[in-house]
Amino acid sequence: MRTEGDNMIGLRRQNRAAVLLSLHRYGGLSRKRLASMLHLTPAAMTKIAAELLREGLIFEDGSVPSDGAGRREITLRLADRKMSVLGVSIGLGKASVSAVRADGTVLFFETVPLPIRAPAEQTVQLLCDRLTEQIQSCRQSFGKLLGIGIAVRGVIGEDGRTVKSSFDALDTENFPICDSFEAHMGYPTVLSNNVRALLSAEMFLSRIEKPESIFFLRCGSGIGAAFSVGDEILEGDRRQCAEIGHIPVIRRGGKPCHCGKSGCLETIASPAAIREEAQAILSETETPLLFRLANGDRDAVTTALVLDAARGGDAGALKIADRAAATLSDALKSVVYLLDPGRIVLYGEIFEHPYFLSRLLSEMDVGVDAAHATPMEKSRFNLTLEEKAAALLYTIHFYRNGGMIE
Ligand SMILES: [Zn+2]
Known part of the structure; x- marks a missing residue:
């Protein structure tokens, strides 16, 4: 019985994720078009759309002609300007906090200097204080605040929620950074290596139809890279890929x-x-x-x-x-x-x-x-992703999770 229930939830999550990601990738689509793209029955599509509409994740935006007989279809769009996400990025000697709308529009961005080997717990406290103050003083509407994305230099632990080593950015190894931010801020939190976060943002904002594999080379103070195959970014068995x-x-x-x-x-x-x-x-x-x-x-x-x-x-x-x-x-x-x-x-x-x-x-x-x-080329988003990559980690996680917060 339990397994069956899980499967149903898993399927629902998967279908909702497919709808959200398609609306992100292609912009407005009708129910009919979505159903045909995603191989869903019209009944299933109607049900998913009704759920997402009720939750405010999508909205109906006018209608387009569907055929020559004068019938019209309503266009569905993501309500990605009515949702926002927070971002925290931690590098060597500096960090940043940000908020972006779910579509990547920046609401605020602030860099915060840090000492080398910054004390981990105090740093979380400092960055949460900066986030809270920025949220309070930001004049723009945040809409629904979904969660926090954290990008850290170094190696992420196997659980995906711990910083195994930040190569001297923080003073603590195996630091449970997601737990720490969740305890302070009360929002669900996801974590990634900083270069992988940049590639995630590059792929998300590119809205590529058929993702090819990308070797993403970042030359900042050091040289880092990330490698994607299809929609996934490879991490490697020790999370040190590329x-x-x-x-x-x-x-x-x-x-x-x-x-x-x-x-x-x-x-x-x-x-x-x-x-x-x-x-x-x-x-x-x-x-x-x-x-x-x-x-x-x-x-x-x-x-x-x-x-x-x-x-x-x-x-x-x-x-x-x-x-x-x-x-x-x-x-x-x-x-x-x-x-x-x-x-x-x-x-x-x-x-x-x-x-x-x-x-x-x-x-x-x-x-x-x-x-x-x-083909080798400069990123079309060169030098602009730092402000949004960490926060967008949470948008991507949210869509992939079918817009469901566990
Ligand atoms: Zn080296």
């Missing part, structure tokens, strides 16, 4: 990496590595143009300035930038040959620099046959 930044690229004598090893890809090809290498050799003779651009001041050297100098022909800057692009492209070529992704999507400020992007794209052609040519 940690491309820590592939060893230098066998001996490489720079130490925060992961504890040395010679990782990140120590050569990350924006921070490019800047640090240039700072170390900054001089009138080795990096004449960069020296001039930075007024001889080591602290004024930024990654963008190094790339500007490289583009202007500065020999020292060129060597550093080109080595970074070539090393990164070698790692990506391994990805292409191993995983055969449909697309590589690049995310991060460094890809806004025309010199680095063009070097990387041209390096990708070296040593790759035509059969393995893989």
Whole structure:
């Protein structure tokens, strides 16, 4: 009896999820169109639509002609501007809190500085205080507040609710962060690794009809990645799938990496590595143009300035930038040959620099046959996902769960 009940609930959840996700992906659809797309009987479709309408998750929005005989069909749409979600993102030395409407429109976003190895419980308290204050002072209507999405750097525990290791962002390992936020805020909470959260948001906002596999490369202060197949983002048995930044690229004598090893890809090809290498050799003779651009001041050297100098022909800057692009492209070529992704999507400020992007794209052609040519492009949402990715984790979870809060 129990099993039968579970199956019915599971089926109901699945059908409701299919309707919500289709309305998100395609916009307004009639009951008839939805039923045919989802292989549901008209009776089942009528029942699901009535439930979702009653709960305020969808609404009826005018009618469209259904055939030549003058009949009209009512269009159903997601009420995603009348629902909102909260987001918390925790990185190294900084965090952010946000609220977005379920469709991704940002209501507020605030960054909060943190110490390295921030005390976990106090940090949750601090971020909850910021959320509460922002909610109270926000002039826009939140509608129905669904839940909280948390994105944290590092490795998520097997239960999906614990931060196993945040690589020094928080001071506590195996920290039950979802329980902690739920106790403070009283909203259901979901958790993901920060790069996977960015890819989730990219896929959600793209509304792609037939999702191809995506290898999503994020170059921030370090190098991270996430890999999706169809609608799912792979996590790996140890939840460390696609940690491309820590592939060893230098066998001996490489720079130490925060992961504890040395010679990782990140120590050569990350924006921070490019800047640090240039700072170390900054001089009138080795990096004449960069020296001039930075007024001889080591602290004024930024990654963008190094790339500007490289583009202007500065020999020292060129060597550093080109080595970074070539090393990164070698790692990506391994990805292409191993995983055969449909697309590589690049995310991060460094890809806004025309010199680095063009070097990387041209390096990708070296040593790759035509059969393995893989489209690689900058994310169409580049630099805009940080404000919404954490919060959207909860929207995605909510739709996939059929709009049911357990
Ligand atoms: Zn490393």
